[in-house]
Amino acid sequence: MASSTLEAGGSRRQRGTMYEMRRNMWAYIFIAPFFLLFAIFGLFPYLYAFYLSFVQWDGIGGPASQQWVGLANYQSLFSDDVFWKSIYNSIWLFVVTSLNLVIALLLAFILNSGLVRFKEFYRAAFFAPIVASSVAIAIIFSTLFGERYGALNYVIGLVGVAPVDWLGSALWIKPAIALVVIWRYFGWNTIIYLAGLQSINTDLYEAARVDGAGWRQIFFRITMPLMRPVITFTVILSIIGALQLFEEPLLLAGGTASTSPGGTDRAGLTVLVYMYSQAFQYLEFGYAAAMSVALFVIIVVFSFLYYRFLGREEA
Amino acid sequence: MASVTTPEGVVPRVETHHTGAITMRDRINSAIMYILLTLLALLSIYPFWWMIVASTRRSATILTAPPPMLPGSALGLNYEQLLAQLPYWRNTINSVGVAGIHTILVLFFCSLGGYAFAKFRFPGRDRLFGLMLATMMIPGVLGIIPSFMLMRWLGWLEGADNYLPLIIPGVANAFGIFWMRQYIASAIPDDLMDAARIDGAHEFGIYWKIVLPVVTPALAALAIFTFMGKWNDFFWPLIVLKDEIDYTLPVALASLPNLYSNEIGVQLLGATIAIAPVMIVFLLSARRFMAGLTAGAVKGS
Structure with a gap:
């Protein structure tokens, strides 16, 4: 029945x-x-x-x-020192370039405070780098990073710092790449955060102010919790993006035709650049595919860990 | 927003409303804020200015301390040398063609898909939509090697077909469909379509004659960022394109001999040509472009 x-x-x-x-x-x-x-x-x-x-x-x-x-x-991947080095370099770059998210959050908070004039000018200026070709940007920066006549060394020279061999030394190539990446992406993230901030009801701020809350309290008690979903979104995008850096390390540390990608001591070699050279220069396509699977797993694990421990509401 | 255009002076409006007076601390805070913002804005813009300055100079007058701040007179000479090293205008036409055709196809397929997700209530809709969004989270690195292989099997790496790998994949992409769905869902009343259906209009006709004309603002924004993305694309064209004559601008630019063996001005002139078109479009449409972008970004979270 x-x-x-x-x-x-x-x-x-x-x-x-x-x-x-x-x-x-x-x-x-x-x-x-x-x-x-x-x-x-x-x-x-x-x-x-x-x-x-x-x-x-x-x-x-x-x-x-x-x-x-x-x-x-x-098996050869896990015993390949160059692969481990490229993993280390990629993770190093991801961690350091995350700084752009902190800068972006601060800028978005300032721009959203209602105290700033010429807001449209600032937004457009910060955003401009993301519009430009990353190849063109890498070329521009390779001249700015010049050891003897580069603008960057000139500026640090004004405050008495000795010239740095940004692109030629194993010590400085990663900071140089990170600088370009931060420069390129902080404006993009500022705009995303700004949109998030604008969707927060301003009555909440007013009420907090009336109750005598300072900006620090407002920022940490009201803004940050409400921004959590937007921040999670940008962090996950940044994990995916930063662990797959290609143009900047390829062009700043060697170039497309370089036989030693990654520059001195391979200090600027990212996983993607290594994968590219293994497949398209050394014709090791199976090996390169194994590398892509390994990086895929790392990206998924990082994204999951972030989401699990920091990204969720109840975290 | 209003405070940007009102002639109230630099005085922070919101603060004074509540405290009633401008304190010394407010002024200092405000000054620090503007110094920070202006410094970062200059840092964002300076590399582009430097690019223009250097593209009009020879290495001998670029490599000075302090670095030159104003354009020189060697633009013509740099231009001649750039053209001697690469078929740069042909590369530009390749970029325009690839990005242009790809963009038109994206607008068509994404608005079509977005319309279906926004205005039809079909079984499995929400699940398919979620599935589509989830595909955006897959790191692209995984597909590179097999995609290259697939293109070879399809015969898309030979002759004039070598633009197909750049144009076809992604013409119906998750971001574009999501973007159009968000707009169509709020911009088009259901009555409009029901009325057309009663009049016997064909479903595709409704999309073409009723939906499409109404969603042009969303199409314009999607066109701008699709074009920019394709114009700047590097990794995939680098793998797919073999001959100099077929290169798109970023690949051509990356193939120029590097700093140590080439005039700096020649390289930076190449960079200027690669950046200028999209930068001009961006500056002309910055306000609307970013307003649209932020709307999508927040909903996207």
């Missing part, structure tokens, strides 16, 4: 669903391009990357020339 009612209900709903689907046929046709293109140019490559990480392949021959090597790529 019970089961037959259930069946009848189920089939009625089924018929309803089929009817709804047929009635909305055009909606499915309209969204189909995304899912088709994603299946071909997104999902398939993502899944195939895992397979490729178990083969040896020169990237030239067809699938028949791919030789199954099991875990060999991963």
Whole structure:
């Protein structure tokens, strides 16, 4: 008895669903391009990357020339000092470039305070770097970082600091790359935070002020908690972006044709630059695929850990 | 916002409303704030100014201490040398073509998808929408090697087809569809479409004749950032394009001989040509562009 009612209900709903689907046929046709293109140019490559990480392949021959090597790529990856160095460099750059989020939050708070004139000018100026080609920016900065005549060394020289070999020394190449990345992204994050701040009801601030709260209290007790979702969004984007840095390290530490990517002592070698050189210069496509899987796992773990411990409301 | 345009002076409005008087501390705070903002604005702009200055000079007058602050007179000479090193105008046309065609396709497919997600109530809609958004969180690095392989199998790395890998993937992308959905959901009343349906209009006709004309502001913003993204794209074209004549601007620029063996001004003139078009569009549309961007960014969280 019970089961037959259930069946009848189920089939009625089924018929309803089929009817709804047929009635909305055009909606499915309209969204189909995304899912088709994603299946071909997104999902398939993502899944195939895992397979490729178990083969040896020169990237030239067809699938028949791919030789199954099991875990060999991963074994050599984990004993490859250069790979570990590139992981270290990428994580170093991620941690240091996170500074741009702090600058952005502070700037957004100031710009949103209602005390600033020429706000539109400041917003546009901060945002301009993200609009420009990162290749062009890397070239501009490689001249600003010049050891003898670069503008940066000139400025620090004014306060008595000796010239720094920004791009040629193992010690300074990472700070130089980080500087360019921070310069490029702080304005972008400022605009995102500003949008978040503008969506906070100003009555809350007014009420807090009337109650005698100072700006510090307002910032930490009202602004920060309400901004948590926006901050989580930017941190996750920054994890994904910073761990996949490519243009800046490639061009500042060597160039596209360089035989020693990463510069002196490979101090500027990021995982992506190493992967690029392994695949497209040394034709080790299987090895490069293993590297991409490893970086993928690292990015997912970092994003998850952030979300789990800092990103959620109840954290 | 209002305080930007009102002629009330530098006096911080909100503060004075509550305290009734401007204290010395307010003035100092305000001064520190402006110094900080102005310094950072100058730091943001200076590299671009430097680029223009250096692109009009020869290395001999660039490599001085202090660095030159004003343009020189070697623009013509740098230009000649740039063209001697690369087919730079051809590269520019490649960039315009790739970014332009890609952008037009993105506008079409993303507004179509966005319309479906915004205005139809079909089974599985919310799940499919969530799935689509989730694909944005996958780090792109994973797909690079297999995508290159896929392009070879498709024969898209040969001849004139070598622009297809740059144009086709991503024409129906999650961000664009999300963006258009947000706008269409609030901009178009359901009555409008129902009326058209009663009149016997075809679903595609409704999209084309009723939806599309109304959503031009959102299309314009999407066009600007799609074009910019494609124009500046580097990694993928670097892998896909083999011949100098096929290069897009960033790839051509990166292939110039580097600092130590080339005139600095020639390189920076190349950088200027790569940056100028998108920078001009940005400056002309900065206000609307950023207002639109922020709306999307917050909803995106």
